[in-house]
Amino acid sequence: MSATHSVEAIKKHNKLYLAIFAALLVGTVVTVLLRSVHFPAFWITVAVALFVATIKATLVACFFMHLISEKKAIYAMLAATVFFFAAMMYIMIWARDQVPKGSEYTSDKHIPYPAASGGAY
Amino acid sequence: MEIPFVAKARPDTGLYNAKVGIWLFLASEVMLFGALFSAYILLRVGADPGTWPQGLLNVPIGTMNTAVLITSSVTVVLGWSALKLGDFRTYRKYQAVTILCALTFLVVKCLVEYPEKFKHYEVWKKDGTRMTGHVEGNPLFLTEAKMAKANMASIKFTPDHHFYFAAAPAHGAAAADAHPPAVEIKREEIKRLSAFTPAHSTYFGVYFTLTALHGLHVLAGALVIAYIWGPGARMWKTDPEQYMNRVEVSGLFWHFVDLVWIFLFPVFYLL
Numbered sequence: 194m195s196a197t198h199s200v201e202a203i204k205k206h207n208k209l210y211l212a213i214f215a216a217l218l219v220g221t222v223v224t225v226l227l228r229s230v231h232f233p234a235f236w237i238t239v240a241v242a243l244f245v246a247t248i249k250a251t252l253v254a255c256f257f258m259h260l261i262s263e264k265k266a267i268y269a270m271l272a273a274t275v276f277f278f279a280a281m282m283y284i285m286i287w288a289r290d291q292v293p294k295g296s297e298y299t300s301d302k303h304i305p306y307p308a309a310s311g312g313a314y
Numbered sequence: 315m316e317i318p319f320v321a322k323a324r325p326d327t328g329l330y331n332a333k334v335g336i337w338l339f340l341a342s343e344v345m346l347f348g349a350l351f352s353a354y355i356l357l358r359v360g361a362d363p364g365t366w367p368q369g370l371l372n373v374p375i376g377t378m379n380t381a382v383l384i385t386s387s388v389t390v391v392l393g394w395s396a397l398k399l400g401d402f403r404t405y406r407k408y409q410a411v412t413i414l415c416a417l418t419f420l421v422v423k424c425l426v427e428y429p430e431k432f433k434h435y436e437v438w439k440k441d442g443t444r445m446t447g448h449v450e451g452n453p454l455f456l457t458e459a460k461m462a463k464a465n466m467a468s469i470k471f472t473p474d475h476h477f478y479f480a481a482a483p484a485h486g487a488a489a490a491d492a493h494p495p496a497v498e499i500k501r502e503e504i505k506r507l508s509a510f511t512p513a514h515s516t517y518f519g520v521y522f523t524l525t526a527l528h529g530l531h532v533l534a535g536a537l538v539i540a541y542i543w544g545p546g547a548r549m550w551k552t553d554p555e556q557y558m559n560r561v562e563v564s565g566l567f568w569h570f571v572d573l574v575w576i577f578l579f580p581v582f583y584l585l
Contacts, residue, residue, distance in 0.1 A: 200399060203395055203398050203399055204399075206395060207392060207395055210388055210391050210392055210395070211388070213388070214384065214385070214387075214388040217384045217387075218381060218384060221377060221380050221381060221384065221579075224579070224580050224584065225373065225377050225584065227584070228373070228584045238585065239585060242580040242581070242584060242585055243577075243580070243581075245580070246576050246577050246579075246580050246581075249576045250573050250576050250577065253387060253569055253572055253573050253576065254569075254573065257387055257388070257390075257391045257565075257569045257572075258566055258569045258570075264327060264328040264329055265327075266327040266328075266329055266334070267329070267333075267337050270334075270337050270338060270341055271337070271341070273341070274341040274344050274345070277345060278344055278345065278348050281345070281348055281349060281352055282348070282352055284352075285352040285353075285355060285356050288356065289356060289359055289360070
């Protein structure tokens, strides 16, 4: 934000900050409530959760960090960051089938819990 | 030699030195957290179905900590705004709330959430049975090796009412809320005993790495903000413009810390 902003403009911005604050709290509640919604596939759950998180992060970055009205040099730096971040994520997706499967402690006899095992351990 | 553009912005870019510096630093932080985050996603996607621990974190506490960080973010920006208006006292009040929020977050994380995990156990029995729960006496970091060293013949184990691999109990099921009775487990029956530490599983390894790294950022940010708020506030009288720049730069870092948590919270606590 420019140092030349007027008193009125700053006071107006304060109201906006409080509105963003309320939106972030609502977003947090929505994220928690989404937990009880059972989507047909796990990837949909992940996508919805990350979508809400991205909206919240965008609000923080744009308004609290003032990226909505920043200088071009900052945008150039961030463009480079986005490029390398996207490249890293692409490598991750590209390598997703190269993860060792299975683990030593995965049991064949899954969870003979009280309800399933009649109370015997 | 006087360093140029410490307080005044450079005419061609419109930026002062510290602002360029903090954004470059934040860019490197995006890559640091991004690398760990992508590692987490890769491991999560690669996990065998039904083997990834879920629902083991305290969601109400995590939600409260999220609200605390969001509150601290808004007080940072309102404090900076007050300073722009020349209202130093209001700025100090807002930043005091920010520092309190940071301390609250750290106290909850270090004194409530982490210790809760270090006293919560999973036991793998040699017959293939697995269960999570609490060991009588609530010991910290007990393992089967430590049991052998201490000559413990058995443990009294109170299982949780729900195991993370099992399907979630139906809502409203009365039996689901009741803990199964405590059982005696002999040492020779135990294949592995682990608290929810980084050694427990890949999930907790990544959880502790990322949340502890984030916690260190909270601590560092709080120390910087507290310095500027306290002893560093003398600069407000000698060079108010540079002081405001310092507040802005520390605020940018603080918002980034909040931003990281916005992603960590749903990924670890809710998915």
